[in-house]
Structure formats: structure tokens, C-alpha cells
Amino acid sequence: MSRRAVAGLLALGLIAVGAFLGLREPSPFVRFSPGPTVNVLGQNGDKKIITVTGRKTYEDDGALRLVTVYVTGPKDEQSLAETLVAWADPDVAVLPHDSVYRANETNKSSRQESAAEMTSSQDSATAAALGALGIKYRSDLAVALVDKKGASAGLLKPGDLLRSVDGKAAADDAAFIAAIKPLAPGTKVRIGINRGGEDREVTITTRPAPDDKTKSRINISITKKLTFPFKVDINLDDNIGGPSAGMMFALSIYDLLTPGSLTGGKVIAGSGEISPDGVVGPIGGIGQKIVAAQRDGAELFLVAQENCAEAAEAHYDKDKIRLVKVHKLKDAIDDLEAWRANPKAELPGCGR
Template identity: 45%
Template structure:
């Protein structure tokens, strides 16, 4: 073999080696694929997804399916061939890793964040559904945290509902802070609270606020919550996380608590966050959720208004894409389609 031939062979081998190494090295991206769908009117792991106690429920029909996206785990890495394959698959997507997982976030931290978002989604969906169904839902101020060795340590507990401060009814977090800070440091403040459903009165000796010594503080952080008129159990568990199932949870509860069936036996899928007032918010992975819904047999897909442009530019897989901004929008559209599958409803176009 000549020197030139051997040099070319060595160079070729080096290039092949470098290419092989590059193919094995992870790239800073994650893949998104269609995840499982779950019928919120059905069962999950042998239990009803939603259970209502102490209120009349009505027979439902059809399916209301929440949709999910399967994303590369935080502790996994995507290779170049995997990213390349996903990029050219119309049902998948490749996105920068830091858009999904903040830098240095662990897999456990990601799981906890998704679980917290799902818990919040369950609560707001319940509040929205019950309000739409005609029930009274009370918004309350609760103790979110108690400062260790602070004035309220040993007196107040996390999740205590703050009912009144020195006889003034508490109506919001800002108002509660103003009521306390208007006192003088060292004043004894009387708090009416509700703990585990039982009302009681406690007293806390205030201290000076660190940022303004002229104002009082009691060493707690406040949050907002809602109190429902009867218990609702969501048995979905933590296998599915994030806030995007809120709209479908709310629809399923509304369907259970009101006469008639929203879907008239059809399979309807959807996605979207929801707040306690019923406003629907956009989500990520709409393309993958559309694909998953189609595979589950859905003919109608409820799309948050903020995702409509993206959904319209994607493959609709033969489904009717219904645009919704609120829970009322979704209910009205499904009622119209139940009466007439060809009815005119807001769409993504």
C-alpha cells in the first residue's frame, strides 16, 4: 500500500470514528411524542377518574379524553439519530432542552413541579365546574407557610383558613396583609381561623416587620384556595403531571353534575389549562396531543384559543378543531354539536 493510500485510509478511519462518536453524543434537545389519553368520565387503574360525594350526579355517555405528551425524561439524553428521526416524524417534535427543563433541574424536581401543577389544575377545574353547574364556591385566604420561631409558630398551621382579623372579615391576601401591617408591632392580634373544617379563635403577638419597623407582622405567608360545597376525589394520581388537563376535568365534572350528556355518545378530546373563573389557557405540544386524540378515536378536539393558530397549521387528523376561550364556550359548543353534529361552532381556521 502506498504512503498516499495509507494516509487516505487513516484519514477515512478517523472521520468514521468522529462521526460514530458524534452519533453517540447527546444533543441539547428533547423529543415530544403523543402520550396516552384518559377518559375523564371513565376509570383509571380500576377506579373512577372522578368521584363526587354528597351531591346528585347524572348518567353520562361517550368519552371526554384528556390528552398528554410524552417528553424525554429530565435524566435522559437524546442522541443525534433520535433527534433526526423525531424531526422528520409529523407526530413528533424536537425542542431545545432548556425550554422544557431549566438548567440544573433534576428529574425529581421536574416530577414534583409537574405533580404540583396537576394538583392545582384539579382544584381550579373543580371550582370552575361547580360554579358553571350552579353551586356556590367560596374563595378563601389560607396560611401557606409559617416562619420558624416567628410570632405564629405553634399557633397557626399550614392550610389554616384565615376568616377574620380583629373582627374584620378577610376577603383577599392583599387586604389581610394591610390589616396586619396597620397594627403596631407588639399588638396582640385576634385571628378567626378554620382548621380541618372547625372554626376557632387564636391570638398572635405581632413583631416589627424587617423592611419597615413601624409596621407589624405575624410571620406567615398567605395563599388563596377554594372551598367546595362537597368532596370531590380525582383518582388520576401522579402518573400524569402538568396543568393541561384542567379543561377536560372541568367538563367531565360539569357533565356529571348536570342533566344530559355533553357528548351524546361521541368521543371528544381536548386540552387547556383552566382557572377557577373558567378561563382556558394555552398549553404545549398541541400537535402531539392532536395525534394522540385521533389514535383514541376522537372526532372533536377542543383547542384553547391561544393554540388555535398552531393547531390549524398542523394535521387535524380528520377531527373537528373547536376553539374555546372559557369553560362556557366548551359547554355551549358541545351542546350544539350534541344536538346537531353539523352545527356551526367556533373553530380553528
């Protein structure tokens, strides 16, 4: 064998080894695959997932399923080979890492954020369900977080209810921010609060806003504290997080508080964030969630309207599961009632 032939064989061998090693290298991608679904009208272990205390409830023998996805974490490594296998699977989505996670995000911080979003979505779902039923509840502006090195450190605490700025009532977060932002940095501003049932006033010296040094801020995050006329508890596994179950929580609470069956005894699934006023928002992993819902027997899947185009491209059988587009909780309720009465009823879809 000539020296050139030997060199060529060696080169091919090195290329093959390099390719093999390359497939074992970590890839900068995140994998989304179908996860479990949970009947929110059912039980988690020996406890009901939703319990209502102080209000009559009604049973429904159907299922309203929240849907989940398995997602590789911000610090989870997967090889290029695993990524290529995932790319070839129509039930799996692969996205660039930086389109899903922040640069400094860790598995722990991601779980903490997801848990906080889940808690918030449960309150929003209760508010949306009560709003759909015409049941009044209280909504207060409250401190969510205080920057430990910011203007409000030692003066405000998470949970403080925000009542006024310089004696003028702050009806919502926009009004509160609008009262402070135009002030010159270094201005002393009086913030009326309620802490533990006691009204008081604190004086805070504003600091420059990071995006405009001529404007002011007091370095807090604001949220809404919702107080309901009866107690609604949601008992779900800690490993399920995020805001995407909001719509299904709201539908389940509404169903439990109304006579009759919203499901008609059928299996219904869906995914979407929910705002306290009942607006359904888009979520991630919609394609994988539809696959999971079909796998677990759902006949109807409720999709936030902003997710409709992506949902239509999902790997599902339109003869087994029907996609229905919703914008508000009221849309979802009306669509379910129409479908219960007539499974062939015309409904706004995300069809192919």
C-alpha cells in the same frame, strides 16, 4: 498508495468515527411525543375516575378524554441520534432543555411539582363546574408554604386560613400582599388566621423583599382553599400530572351533574388549564395531544385560544378531527351543545 492518500483515508476514518461517537453523545433537548388518552367519564381499574358524593349524578355513554404527552425528564439523557430521529418525526416535538426545565430541576422535583399542579387543577375544575351551574362554594385565602428560615417560620403553618392584616380583612391575595408590602422591613404586623376552626392572631416581624429592600414580606406562599357543598373525588393514575387536564375535569363534572349527555355519545378530547372562575389557559405539547386524540377516536378537540396557532400546525387530519377554540368553560359547554345538535354547526376554530 502514496503517503498523502493513506493520510487522507485515515482522516476520513477518523471523521466517520468522530461522527458516530458524536451521535451517541447526550443532546441538550427535550422530546415530546403523543401519550395515552383517558376517558374522564369512565373508570380507572374498578373505580370511576370521578365520583360525586352528596349530589345526584347522571350517566353519559360518550367520552370526554384528557390527553397526555410523553416528555423526557430534566435528567433523562437522549443521544443526538435519538434527537435527530425525533426531529424527523412530524408527531414529535423537540425543544431546548432550558426552555422546558429549570437549571437545578431533577426528575423527582419535576414529578412532585406535576403532582401538586394536578391536585390544584382538580379543585379549580370543581369550582369552575359549580360556578357554571350556579352552585355556591366557599373560597378562603390560605397559607400554601412557609419558608423555614423566613419571617413566618414557627408562627404560620400550611393550611392556616388568612383572615386579616392589622385588623383589616384581606379579601384576596392581592389585598393581603398590598397590606404588607409597603411597610418598612422590621415592622411588627398582626395577622388574623383560622387554624383548625379556631380564630387567632399572630404577630410577625416583616423582612425585606428580595426585589426591593425598602419593601416588606413575611416569606409565605398563598393559595385559595376551596370548600364545596358536596364531595368530588378524582381517581387517576399517579403518573398523570400537571394542570392541563383541568378543562376536561371541569366539563366531566358539569356533565355528571346535569341531566342528558354533553357528548351526544361521541368521543371528545381537549386540553387546557382551568381557573376557579372558568378561564381556560394554554398548555404545552398541544400538537402531540391532538395526534393522540385523533389516534384514540376523538372527533372534536377543544383548544385554549392561546394554543390555537400552534394547534393549527399539528400533524392531524382535519377530516377526522375538528379543532374548536375556547376561552372559558362556558364557551366549551355551549360549543359542545351546539355540535351535539348539529355536527356541522359553525364553531370558533383553529383551522388551517
